[in-house]
Amino acid sequence: MTQRPPSKDPYRDWLRRRLGQELGVQEAEQLLQGAIQRRGWPAMRALGPREVVAVLQDVYKTMSENIGEGRADKWLEEVSTELARLAETIPTPVEAPAPSQTPKPTPKPVMWGRRAHDxxxxxxxxxxxxxxxxxxxxxxxxxxxxxxxxxxxxxxxxxxxxxxxxxxxxxxxxxxxxxxxxxxxxxxxxxxxxxxxxxxxxxxxxxxxxxxxxxxxxxxxxxxxxxxxxxxxxxxxxxxxxxxxxxxxxxxxxxQNAHYSLGIPLHPNVLRARHGLNFALWQAADQGDAAPAVQDARRVLQQAEQEAGxxxxxxxxxxxxxxxxxxxxxxxxxxxxxxxxxxxxxxxxxxxxxxxxxxxxxxxxxxxxxxxxxxxxxxxxxxxxxxxxxxxxxxx
Incomplete structure (x- = not known):
């Protein structure tokens, strides 16, 4: 049995499946395409967690109006947890350029004297x-x-x-x-x-x-x-x-607090800690979660999530x-x-x-x-x- 190649747009696929459970496949696809057009995103660009959050915010607003804030908050809490788990294993899709055959000229040195915070x-x-x-x-x-x-x-x-x-x-x-x-x-x-x-x-x-x-x-x-x-x-x-x-x-x-609860997986400190965890897992190879470096990285990630929250x-x-x-x-x-x-x-x-x-x-x-x-x-x-x-x- 041939193994399916990994999806090139995993966040879009997850979003389709997750919204399809709530709204049906056709309505979920229409909502997704509407969000893409309204925000002017390139139609074929792979989505990342930040775009997923934007669409989920749209859905949360609609659900709050139609079924009440209580049920909408519960749904958003569940979907936030699922998104955080997904983000722990799949990085944001990146379109990386192919290496150039002709080397670029060395850029001129940066002129000093700019404001310190630049x-x-x-x-x-x-x-x-x-x-x-x-x-x-x-x-x-x-x-x-x-x-x-x-x-x-x-x-x-x-x-x-x-x-x-x-x-x-x-x-x-x-x-x-x-x-x-x-x-x-x-x-x-x-x-x-x-x-x-x-x-x-x-x-x-x-x-x-x-x-x-x-x-x-x-x-x-x-x-x-x-x-x-x-x-x-x-x-x-x-x-x-x-x-x-x-x-x-x-x-x-x-x-609304529920609206902002989606922000924890996207916090810069959480993203950096998640990179540290995945890098530790890569270095641990067959040891996996048992490696001390991986356990330390998980603790750092949990702390970053708590501090971000x-x-x-x-x-x-x-x-x-x-x-x-x-x-x-x-x-x-x-x-x-x-x-x-x-x-x-x-x-x-x-x-x-x-x-x-x-x-x-x-x-x-x-x-x-x-x-x-x-x-x-x-x-x-x-x-x-x-x-x-x-x-x-x-x-x-």
Whole structure:
């Protein structure tokens, strides 16, 4: 009896079988093709675990709407375990180039002087490229054929390292953007505070100073106005104050824990630990699981999975906390806007309006911080587990 050759698209085959059990073969195939077209994936490209996760997320959403979250969560828990087991034995499919007959020219040395956080990503990409080229050479050399499995896991580990540093780079840029807008919020609040202080000083000047307390109040208010003006002189030119009027984002998002539980097998630390296990199994040969190095590698993998689960849970809990705080602050901002419109309509005095405007600016700045911290947490989760699709956001 001839042994069937290993599938060239094992994750697609597994996904077809698994979805076929729930939806039927025809509907499972339609759902898979729909997900591929919607995301713009090449039709003939072999799928990996990250693409499988994206399709499973689609199915989970549909099941939650049709049969309820409880049953959908139970299904997702089962399928997550099965996917993790599959990922332990089958690396992500890699299209490795055939070795070139004409050697490429030696690249020019990297110019130093770049930002420090760029360098680890550059290094990780070089390692991934070297690993992919090595795999291509091994696949086209019969003498090296027995090394192909280990080389495939090496590629997966180096690609995980690239994704890790890409995530760090994305978060670094995101935090820089957020910091710029938060400074703009602070400048806008300071400008509103300066206006309130100016009106307060004018009012205190107009009042008769009959005692020492009123004189001290005037002196203190003038001192605060001087300090606020100094702050504006320094930071005002550094920002675009219109950014402080940008709408708040990330208000409505479904942060279901079950959705993110798929992320553990895709966490870079888990992928690297899985590479270590498979490399140890390859070295152990006939000893298999009995080899001490394999047992150590299994413990490292279990620890990596536990730590990845804890990180995903902590990040998700943080995102939920920021979302709850943001919702409360957003309501407060709306209340202040309504009060300001009402006071303006009634012809309120400039001092009361300035006081309300300052409170509104401060509330918006606080809400913005919660919005940004929530977005950073969610983007980290998505970077760890998603296929790279953009997240939906809602604005206020």
């Amino acid at each position: 360098l680890p990503l550059m290094l990780a990409r070089v390692h991934a490229e070297i690993a992919t080229r090595s795999l291509g050479t091994i696949r086209h050399d019969p003498v090296l054929a027995r090394l192909e499995r280990a080389a495939e896991w090496d590629v997966q580990a180096t690609q995980a390292e690239v994704r890790r540093w890409q995530t760090e780079d994305m978060l670094s840029k995101l935090r820089a953007d957020h910091a710029r807008v938060e400074v703009a919020d602070q400048v806008a609040s300071a400008r509103a505070q300066a206006e309130l202080l100016r009106l307060t000083v004018a009012e205190l000047h107009a009042m008769p100073r009959t005692d020492q307390a009123s004189a001290a109040q005037l002196a203190h208010t003038q001192l605060m106005l001087t300090q606020t003006t100094s702050f504006l002189d320094v930071f005002g030119p550094l920002v675009t104050e219109q950014e402080a009027d940008a709408p708040l984002t990330m208000l409505q998002m479904d942060l 804890a990180q995903l849970k902590a990040t998700l809990d943080a995102a939920r906390g920021h979302q709850a705080s943001l919702a409360g602050l957003a309501r407060h901002v709306e209340e202040l806007e309504a009060r300001a419109l009402k006071l303006q309509g009634l012809g309120g005095d400039p001092l009361s309006l300035a006081r309300l405007r300052l409170e509104w600016r401060q509330a918006r700045a606080a809400a913005r911080i919660q919005s940004h911290r929530m977005e950073e947490a969610v983007r980290l989760l998505e970077a760890l587990i998603s296929d790279g699709a953009e997240l939906p956001t809602e604005t206020l």
